[in-house]
Amino acid sequence: MPDIIRTTGDLQALDSAHHVHSFTDPTVIAGGKTRVVVRGDGCQIWDGDGRRFLDGMAGLWCVNVGYGRQELVDAASRQMAELPFYSNHFQSTTPALTTLAHELSKLTPDGLDHFLFTSSGSEANDTIVRMVRYFWKLQGRPAKRTFISRTMAYHGSTLAAASLCGMPHMHAMDGGTLPEFTHIPHPHWYLHGGDMAKEEFGLQAARALEQKILELGPENVAAFIGEPVQGAGGVIDPPSTYWPEIQRICRKYDVLLVADEVICGFGRTGEWFGAQAYGITPDVMSMAKGLSSGYQPIAAVAMNARVFETIGGGGLLAHGYTYSGHPVACAVALANIGIIAREGLVDRVRDDIGPYLHRALAKFEQHPVVGEVRGIGTLAALQLVKDKTSREIFSVEDGAGIFCREAAYDQGLIVRAVGQSIVLSPSLVITHAEIEELVDKLGKALDTTARHFGL
Ligand code: PXG
Numbered sequence: 001m002p003d004i005i006r007t008t009g010d011l012q013a014l015d016s017a018h019h020v021h022s023f024t025d026p027t028v029i030a031g032g033k034t035r036v037v038v039r040g041d042g043c044q045i046w047d048g049d050g051r052r053f054l055d056g057m058a059g060l061w062c063v064n065v066g067y068g069r070q071e072l073v074d075a076a077s078r079q080m081a082e083l084p085f086y087s088n089h090f091q092s093t094t095p096a097l098t099t100l101a102h103e104l105s106k107l108t109p110d111g112l113d114h115f116l117f118t119s120s121g122s123e124a125n126d127t128i129v130r131m132v133r134y135f136w137k138l139q140g141r142p143a144k145r146t147f148i149s150r151t152m153a154y155h156g157s158t159l160a161a162a163s164l165c166g167m168p169h170m171h172a173m174d175g176g177t178l179p180e181f182t183h184i185p186h187p188h189w190y191l192h193g194g195d196m197a198k199e200e201f202g203l204q205a206a207r208a209l210e211q212k213i214l215e216l217g218p219e220n221v222a223a224f225i226g227e228p229v230q231g232a233g234g235v236i237d238p239p240s241t242y243w244p245e246i247q248r249i250c251r252k253y254d255v256l257l258v259a260d261e262v263i264c265g266f267g268r269t270g271e272w273f274g275a276q277a278y279g280i281t282p283d284v285m286s287m288a289k290g291l292s293s294g295y296q297p298i299a300a301v302a303m304n305a306r307v308f309e310t311i312g313g314g315g316l317l318a319h320g321y322t323y324s325g326h327p328v329a330c331a332v333a334l335a336n337i338g339i340i341a342r343e344g345l346v347d348r349v350r351d352d353i354g355p356y357l358h359r360a361l362a363k364f365e366q367h368p369v370v371g372e373v374r375g376i377g378t379l380a381a382l383q384l385v386k387d388k389t390s391r392e393i394f395s396v397e398d399g400a401g402i403f404c405r406e407a408a409y410d411q412g413l414i415v416r417a418v419g420q421s422i423v424l425s426p427s428l429v430i431t432h433a434e435i436e437e438l439v440d441k442l443g444k445a446l447d448t449t450a451r452h453f454g455l
Contacts, residue, residue: 007048008036008047008048008049009032011034011036011048012032012033012034012036013032015029015034015036016029016030016031016032016034019034021034022157035047036048039067040055040063040067040068041066041067041068042066042067042068042427042429042434043055043058043066043067043426043427043429043430043431043434044067045067045414051412052412053409053412053413053414054412054413054414054434054437054438054441055067055414055426055427056408056413056414056415056424056425056426056438056442057414057415057416057423057424057425057426058294058378058425058426058427059294060289060294061231061232061263061268061289061425062288062289062290062293062294063293063294063295063427064266064267064268064289064290064293064294064336064340064345064427064428065293065336065339065340065343065345065427065428065429066293066427066428066429067427069293069295069336069339071335071338071339072292072293072295072332072335072336072339074335075331075332075334075335076295076296076328076331076332078331079096079327079328079330079331079332080328083327084327084328085326085327085328086327087322087324088117088320088324088325089320089324093325094325094327094330096327096328096330096331096334097117097325097327097330099330099334100115100117100325100330100333100334100337101114101115101117103334103337104300104302104337107272107273107337108272108273108285108302109273109275109276109280109281109282109285110281111281111304111305112281112282112284112285112302112303112304113302113304113305113308114302114303114304114305114307114308115300115301115302115303116131116300116301116303116319116324117298117299117300117301117324117325117326117330118298118299118300118301118321118323118324119297119298119299119321119323119324119326119329120156120288120297120299121155121156121161121260121262121286121287121288121289121299122155122156122157122158122161123156123158123161123299123321124156124262124286124287124288124299124300124301125155125156125158125160125161125164125225125260125262125286126156126158126159126160126161127301127319128223128225128258128284128286128301129147129160129161129164130160130319131284131301131303131307131311131319132147132222132223132256132258132284132307133145133222134311134314135256135307135310135311136222137314138310138311138313138314139310141219143219143220144219144220144221144222145180145220145222146180146181146182146216146220146221146222147163147164147180147181147182147222147223147224147225148182148183148184148209148212148213148216148221148223148224148225148255149164149165149166149181149182149183149184149224149225149226150166150183150184150185150186150187150226150230151166151167151183151184151185151186151233152166152167152186152188152230152233152234152236153165153166153167153183153186153225153226153227153230153233153260154166154167154170154227154230154231154232154233155225155227155260155262157170159178160178160181162174162177163177163178163181164181164225166183166186166233167232167233182212182216184208184209184211184212185205185208186205186230186233186236187201187202187205187206187236187238187239187242188234188236189201189202189238189239190371190372190374190383190391191383191391191393192205198239199239199240199241200241201239202238202239202240202241202242202245203241203242203245205238205239205242206241206242206243206245206246206249207245207249209224209246209249209250210249210252210253213249213253213255218253218254218255221253221255222255222256223255223256223257223258223283223284224246224249224250224255224256224257224258225258225259225260226246226258226259226260227259227260227261227262227263227264227274228243228259228261228264228269228273228274228275228277228278228280229263229264229269229274229375229376229379231262231263231264231379231423231425232263232418233418234381234418234419234421234423235374235375235379235380235381235418235421235423235424235425236374236381237374237375237376237379238278240278242278243275243278243279243280244278244279244280246280247280247281256283256284256307257280257282257283257284258282258283258284258285258286259273259274259275259280259282259284259285259286260285260286261273261274261275261285261286261287262286262287262288262289262299263289263290263379263425264277264379265285265287265288265289265290265291266287266289266290266291266293266337266340267290267340267345267346267349267377267378267428268290268349268377268378268379268425268428269349269376269377269379270346270347270349270350270351270354270376270377271346271350272346273285273287277376277377283303283304283306283307284301284302284303284304284307285301285302286299286300286301286302287299287300287302288300290336290340291333291336291337292329292332292333292336293336293339295332295336296326296328296329296332296333297323297329298326298329298330298332298333340428343429345428345429346428348428349377349378349428350377353378353428353430353432353435354376354377354378356432356435357378357380357424357426357430357435358373358375358380360435360436360438360439361373361375361380361382361424361439363439364382364442364443364446367443367446367450368388368450368455369384369385369400369404369446369449369450369453369455370382370383370384370385370388370446371383371384371385371388371391371393372385375424378424378425378426378427378428378430379423379424379425380423380424380425381418381421381422381423381424382421382422382442382446383420383421384400384401384404384420384421384422384449385420386398386453386455393419393420394420394453396419398420398453400420400449400453401417401418401419401420401421401422402417403449403452404417404422404445404446404448404449405417405422405445407444407445407446407448407449408422408441408442408445410445411441411442411444411445412441413437413438413441413442413445415442415445422442424438426438
């Protein structure tokens, strides 16, 4: 029988003894600083000491329908009672899995009608690397193997997905990327656009892809992958000209266009998928997080007919995970999509809560420590700056992002710090009153930050 652990202090001690955390400095945990989260409801969470927080991140960009949805609990429970597991290997399926694939085909951009399931976004992107290379091999162009992604991209932590990432610390850990992965600069106008108009900068940033393809030789380039809005890289929403130009370049050189919809999917941008918000039709997409609102670990790769039919002609598809299309995860994803559709959450983000959030945050453009307020739908970021006129940002050593994040935490608000930006990704069910609370708490944290840095 497992030991019953009751107090937060006991949990913190055991945690530092036994748990290796994700994206955490282990010395912080060794100091007993683990945050123990015990309960959630709507956009609120509670810690082990009964303290309430407004969760401005929806967990890790994923609890799109909010915490505490009994309907999802019931879907999991029914499926567990009926059939807790069966695999999709060797020509098998389950009703939940096939129904989910069918429902997804109605939501994804035109032509993306075939779905391969995994348990995480990292596995989905890793799978894409294998599938796309396999696709080109079957097309008779086996040299097309290189993936182009962007600096500050986040695509996951498995080997290939980490190579797709564009964050230096991801590569520094284990000695760089795998071969045949390369990066172009990310399209952050405020920091890199100089005097250029936003739209002009968008075109210039996209044309870095064309230069890179020509440098590598189109005959060697498999795909370009990007998040419609770069999430973990700091909510970098590109100028409106960017994605259509990227799509044009991909088509011109017959390079597959892959959208990583792990954060942008399932309503965050005010459309079902970020690709729809930016007017593009990728060849392949990955999705996770909002697919089940994080209630179950499930992700998927969507592919168009050209990719599907090509890999369909290659004989046995030597790829799959024990938990590909896990029936409990599929049942929960189906119920979750049902909630998003029934409650009109996608339209709510586009017409109501997205504009409301961005109007409320816009006032921070006047704040001495904020240079830029950016984002779309329920994705937002505040760029913290030392000097508004020169757009000089804080250094890593200044640590303004982490300082501000902790100040928000002291106010009872969870936000993420990405470098010197504060990012937000609340649940799609956040109310107007909760947005007022969020802005009030964030304002206090920004005031504390400005005072601390003498602004
Ligand atoms: N793609 C994107 C765009 C993501 O945001 C992944 C892929 C990987 O998904 P999995 O399910 O394997 O984690 C993600 C995940 C952060 C942070 O710092 C964000 C993620 C993961 C860890 C940290 O905000 N997103």
